[in-house]
Amino acid sequence: MNQGYCIAFEGIDGTGKSTHSNRLAQSLREKGYEVVVDHEPTNGPWGRKLRESAATGRLSSEQELEYFLNDRKQHVEELIQPSMAAGKIVILDRYYFSTMAYQGARGFDPVEIRKMNEEFAPVPDLVVIMDLTVDDALARIGARGDIANEFEKRDNLEKCREIFLGLVPEKFVRLVSSNAPEAEVSARIDTLVDQLLAD
Ligand SMILES: Nc1ncnc2c1ncn2[C@@H]1O[C@H](COP(=O)(O)OP(=O)(O)OP(=O)(O)O)[C@@H](O)[C@H]1O
Numbered sequence: 001m002n003q004g005y006c007i008a009f010e011g012i013d014g015t016g017k018s019t020h021s022n023r024l025a026q027s028l029r030e031k032g033y034e035v036v037v038d039h040e041p042t043n044g045p046w047g048r049k050l051r052e053s054a055a056t057g058r059l060s061s062e063q064e065l066e067y068f069l070n071d072r073k074q075h076v077e078e079l080i081q082p083s084m085a086a087g088k089i090v091i092l093d094r095y096y097f098s099t100m101a102y103q104g105a106r107g108f109d110p111v112e113i114r115k116m117n118e119e120f121a122p123v124p125d126l127v128v129i130m131d132l133t134v135d136d137a138l139a140r141i142g143a144r145g146d147i148a149n150e151f152e153k154r155d156n157l158e159k160c161r162e163i164f165l166g167l168v169p170e171k172f173v174r175l176v177s178s179n180a181p182e183a184e185v186s187a188r189i190d191t192l193v194d195q196l197l198a199d
């Protein structure tokens, strides 16, 4: 393989993005692909501040957007672009569609957010939107043993889900219901990715 790929998992909190980005990475490695899997916000300085804010109180909407963009710029420069250039498959647990959804839900125009991101961030080859109702997603967050954080308020998640679902008609976006046993959901995702890699 001489061309890298970028696959992004998106969706509201608790829908299985981390579970399925790791399962996909494992399944692709078993097939012999070189895979890098990572998440946003990252563990870098901007990402750490954003994670802190999820526990202690959200930043102002302007500052929050700025930090997510700074975090992503660093991620693109240091990991995403070099890995793709080296022919690897980059799997992202959240990417700029999360900014469209979450900062869009906070009042910014999702279309503008997308433009700002696509000035520096590669457009992914595939976006998998993991979907659950907000009630089911909150139930999974609870079952995971977490107390819902500042981003995970019901009204906010409803708005975010609506923005994510609005992306579905796009050619490179696929909606996957997470409301099925893990292995079944994984098999659906593997099929989508096999199709992408066969093209
Ligand atoms: N298909 C599934 N059926 C049942 N439980 C699942 C399924 N997929 C994931 N889970 C469970 O749901 C919980 C949430 O999954 P996960 O942490 O992967 O979601 P996430 O979308 O990454 O969440 P967040 O955005 O909050 O980090 C976990 O406890 C996970 O084990």
Ligand SMILES: Cc1cn([C@H]2C[C@H](O)[C@@H](COP(=O)(O)O)O2)c(=O)[nH]c1=O
Pocket (backbone or CB within 6 Å): 013, 040, 041, 054, 068, 094, 095, 096, 098, 099, 100, 102, 103, 151, 152
């Ligand atoms: C990338 C990105 C993330 N968020 C929000 C969405 C989540 O609630 C939190 C933390 O992410 P995690 O997947 O639960 O670890 O950050 C956001 O608002 N905007 C973004 O661009």
